[in-house]
Amino acid sequence: MGNNSQREALPERFRCHPSIILEDIGAFFIVIMIVIIGNVGDELGEIQRGGWQSPDAMFTLWLILGGFIFVFGLFIGIFVRRWSKTFISIVDNTIVWEKNTLNKKKNTIGIKNISNVNIEQNILEMILGTCKVKLDTNSLSTADSTDFKIVLKKSRADLFRKRVMELMNEAEGEESSAETESGQSSVLDIFEEKNYDVTASVLDIFFHGLCSIHIFTVVLAISSVVGIYFTIKNVGGRAGDLLSMLSAIIAIAFVFFSAVYNIAKGFFRYYGFQAKRFQNKIYLRYGLFKKVNYAIPVSKINAVCLNQTLIARICRRYSVELVNVGMGDENQEESSFLLWFNSLEQIREYLNILLPEFEMWEANQKITCEKQPLSSIFVKLFSTVWYILLLAGLIWFFNEFEKNFVLPVCIYGGALLVIMWLNILLSMLNDGVSFGSKYMITIYGRFGKTYKWIAYDKVQYVQLKQNIWMKKLGIIKGNVFVLASLKNRVQNLPFFSTKNVELLKERMLNSPER
Amino acid sequence: MKYEKLSKRALGCMYAATWIGIIIIGGIVAAANFIFFIPGELQIAQTICWCVLGVILIIGIVSPWFRFHRYCYSINDECIDIKEGYIFVERNIVPIERLHKLQTNRGPIDQLFGVAKVIVTTAGGDVVIRFLEVQKAEEIADLLRMRINEAARREKGGEANGEQ
Numbered sequence: 001m002g003n004n005s006q007r008e009a010l011p012e013r014f015r016c017h018p019s020i021i022l023e024d025i026g027a028f029f030i031v032i033m034i035v036i037i038g039n040v041g042d043e044l045g046e047i048q049r050g051g052w053q054s055p056d057a058m059f060t061l062w063l064i065l066g067g068f069i070f071v072f073g074l075f076i077g078i079f080v081r082r083w084s085k086t087f088i089s090i091v092d093n094t095i096v097w098e099k100n101t102l103n104k105k106k107n108t109i110g111i112k113n114i115s116n117v118n119i120e121q122n123i124l125e126m127i128l129g130t131c132k133v134k135l136d137t138n139s140l141s142t143a144d145s146t147d148f149k150i151v152l153k154k155s156r157a158d159l160f161r162k163r164v165m166e167l168m169n170e171a172e173g174e175e176s177s178a179e180t181e182s183g184q185s186s187v188l189d190i191f192e193e194k195n196y197d198v199t200a201s202v203l204d205i206f207f208h209g210l211c212s213i214h215i216f217t218v219v220l221a222i223s224s225v226v227g228i229y230f231t232i233k234n235v236g237g238r239a240g241d242l243l244s245m246l247s248a249i250i251a252i253a254f255v256f257f258s259a260v261y262n263i264a265k266g267f268f269r270y271y272g273f274q275a276k277r278f279q280n281k282i283y284l285r286y287g288l289f290k291k292v293n294y295a296i297p298v299s300k301i302n303a304v305c306l307n308q309t310l311i312a313r314i315c316r317r318y319s320v321e322l323v324n325v326g327m328g329d330e331n332q333e334e335s336s337f338l339l340w341f342n343s344l345e346q347i348r349e350y351l352n353i354l355l356p357e358f359e360m361w362e363a364n365q366k367i368t369c370e371k372q373p374l375s376s377i378f379v380k381l382f383s384t385v386w387y388i389l390l391l392a393g394l395i396w397f398f399n400e401f402e403k404n405f406v407l408p409v410c411i412y413g414g415a416l417l418v419i420m421w422l423n424i425l426l427s428m429l430n431d432g433v434s435f436g437s438k439y440m441i442t443i444y445g446r447f448g449k450t451y452k453w454i455a456y457d458k459v460q461y462v463q464l465k466q467n468i469w470m471k472k473l474g475i476i477k478g479n480v481f482v483l484a485s486l487k488n489r490v491q492n493l494p495f496f497s498t499k500n501v502e503l504l505k506e507r508m509l510n511s512p513e514r
Numbered sequence: 515m516k517y518e519k520l521s522k523r524a525l526g527c528m529y530a531a532t533w534i535g536i537i538i539i540g541g542i543v544a545a546a547n548f549i550f551f552i553p554g555e556l557q558i559a560q561t562i563c564w565c566v567l568g569v570i571l572i573i574g575i576v577s578p579w580f581r582f583h584r585y586c587y588s589i590n591d592e593c594i595d596i597k598e599g600y601i602f603v604e605r606n607i608v609p610i611e612r613l614h615k616l617q618t619n620r621g622p623i624d625q626l627f628g629v630a631k632v633i634v635t636t637a638g639g640d641v642v643i644r645f646l647e648v649q650k651a652e653e654i655a656d657l658l659r660m661r662i663n664e665a666a667r668r669e670k671g672g673e674a675n676g677e678q
Contacts, residue, residue: 138637397558460638461608467601478605481638489638501605509592509609 010159013089017130020151024079026124032072088150090163093171095135097148109148112171113137115300115325117161119293121154126291131157135164136325138300138483165281165295172280172299196283197353200273200340208319208340209267211312215447224256270340277354284338300324302458302482303491304338304358306347306367306451313449317341320351323452323488358453359438367451369432369443375473376495380424382469387417431494435503438511440480444492454491456511458482464493464501474498515595517586524585524645527627528578534623536574543567587643589654591661594634596643610661612636618655620648634658 085100098106115138121131135148152160200208231248271288284294303323312318320339339350344367351358391413398405423446430445439453464478476498480491547563550556577600584603587596594608615635624630630651632643646654 459609460612460636461606461641464605464607465599465602466605467603471603481636483637505593505595505607508607 010156010163013087014156015087016083016151017153018083019128019130021079021083023124023151025076028075032068090167093167095148095164107148109135109137111164111167114164114168115297117164117295119157119161121291123289129154133157133160138325161295168297169279196274196276198275198339198350200270204340205270205273206267208270211309211315211317211319211341212266213309213311215310221256221260224252227252270337273340275338275354282354296322296324298355298357302484303452303454304355308445308449310447312341316343318344318347320347323482323484325483325485367441369434369441370496371432372428372495373475373497376475377424377428378473379469379475379495380427384417384420387420391417433493433496435500435507437507440504442491442493444494452491454480454482456508459508462504462508476501515588515590517588517597520582520585520645521647523627523629523647525578525582527623527629527645528582530623530627532574532578536570540567540570585645589657594641594643596641606641608634608636608641611665613658613662616655616658616662618651632658
């Protein structure tokens with residue numbers, strides 16, 4: 001494949017691979033089938049009652065079939081036209097995507113603003129020898145979606161990405177150091193060479209899958225099994241209840257398999273994980289059923305997260321995720337993954353290779369962070385007073401008008417109050433923030449835990465909040481805003497001492513850009 | 515750091531904006547009371563409605579006064595610092611270097627009271643300096659525009675030096 005890509009040159013202006021029509025049709029076919037199954041059922045029932053051989057029945061059947069073929073043909077025509085009229089070109093330091101259909105569109109992306117160049121390949125694309133190239137720009141307005149997505153033949157995709165990455169390097173003022181003796185750019189070679197800096201074995205990924213399991217998913221799976229058992233037991237052999245039992249079992253089984261899928265996906269999503277640091281980018285590749293290749297410019301990384309699930313906390317393992325634009329901004333990409341669950345020592349070693357400039361913490365040093373001031377517990381408990389008053393009001397109301405509801409309200413309302421207090425307790429035990437010289441570190445967690453290193457120069461702005469009680473107690477809380485997708489844009493600052501506000505401001509204003 | 519306060523016009527604008535909201539919400543609550551609860555003789559619902567209306571009324575009188583006296587802002591070479599709020603005092607600190615875009619805006623109520631907003635956009639979201647006198651808003655927008663240009667020139671100069 002590598003040789004093919006060397007032989008083929010990237011044309012000035014090109015189209016997506018025709019297989020994009022197949023992918024579009026596939027998605028459209030599913031929608032059409034759902035509509036047909038939903039609406040034609042009634043018609044078929046009518047036909048069955050009137051007899052299949054009657055002229056009316058035959059006419060209706062031909063009408064449905066004809067309508068289906070017409071709509072399907074019409075959309076194939078639209079997809080083919082859209083494909084034939086859509087062109088991609090690299091003009092100077094921009095990528096231009098133009099669609100010359102009825103609704104004309106022309107998108108121009110500045111190379112300098114690209115924050116991520118990704119290649120993705122699902123099973124269909126693996127069979128067809130194509131892949132998706134995704135580009136993301138460092139822009140807030142498009143941070144929650146991929147800016148640019150095209151399907152190309154694998155060799156052409158490699159050439160396209162190589163060209164884009166060379167232009168990115170040039171735009172960043174780097175010498176085109178990617179040129180090797182053979183005259184071939186090493187930008188492309190990174191993805192083809194075997195000597196990655198960090199490689200995960202099958203056992204590592206299995207252990208990662210194990211540590212990724214969330215306790216709630218396990219509880220959900222177990223309760224589904226228990227639910228099915230009791231549904232079957234309650235119905236016994238009564239034929240009349242069999243149908244309702246079957247529908248209940250299907251519903252519970254759906255929940256069960258969703259939970260099992262959530263547990264299992266951790267095992268195969270990161271299969272074959274490899275990472276390499278080369279010049280100013282981190283290169284990642286992983287995936288079994290969906291292969292992905294990421295090229296992440298280090299300068300576009302806004303924060304680094306260390307995650308622990310409950311199981312990982314018990315095993316003293318940490319995984320690493322990045323906060324940037326381009327990774328994890330679509331529904332199917334849940335996280336911007338960097339390293340699998342490992343010991344702290346191992347994580348530190350790998351981060352020194354992949355992100356040496358981050359110098360997140362000194363060797364042999366624990367991650368230190370100030371816990372929330374003890375006085376914050378009063379503010380947190382005070383916030384539950386409203387709930388207690390509401391609960392008391394409800395109990396009084398039902399005691400006056402509907403006594404049967406008093407006990408359930410007491411039980412469920414009381415349980416919710418206990419959960420609220422438990423949440424406060426766990427927050428006091430886990431949450432914290434510290435303002436280091438280069439980074440602010442925030443810790444957030446209940447059963448699991450997340451540590452976030454946010455570089456001051458990547459903070460766009462800070463919002464601090466304080467009410468009268470907090471002012472009296474000398475505490476404050478707030479949010480830090482960074483450039484990232486919606487779920488990562490606002491980073492929560494737990495309660496901290498008011499004395500640290502000026503320190504935070506000073507460090508944010510005086511931090512040199514890395 | 516020296517913080518600047520708002521002009522008296524801002525107080526009028528705050529009262530007008532708050533009372534428009536109060537008339538709409540209060541109207542809905544009062545309508546529900548007169549249409550459903552009083553004819554239905556639902557005593558508890560009526561009491562709750564009157565309490566809600568009372569609380570809304572108090573908020574309408576008190577909150578603009580507090581917000582006006584709390585509101586202050588400071589702009590210097592390094593950052594924009596805004597303090598505002600009623601029950602929660604909110605403080606936004608925006609480094610000047612992070613500004614991407616500036617916008618001045620005047621809604622119908624703003625126009626009535628001769629005030630304007632300056633919306634500053636960063637890569638992490640927007641921060642608004644509200645209730646400024648029009649002249650002041652324009653001065654601030656010009657000043658910030660100048661700072662953004664200076665920062666861009668510095669960055670470009672840095673890049674050029676780097677290339678040399």
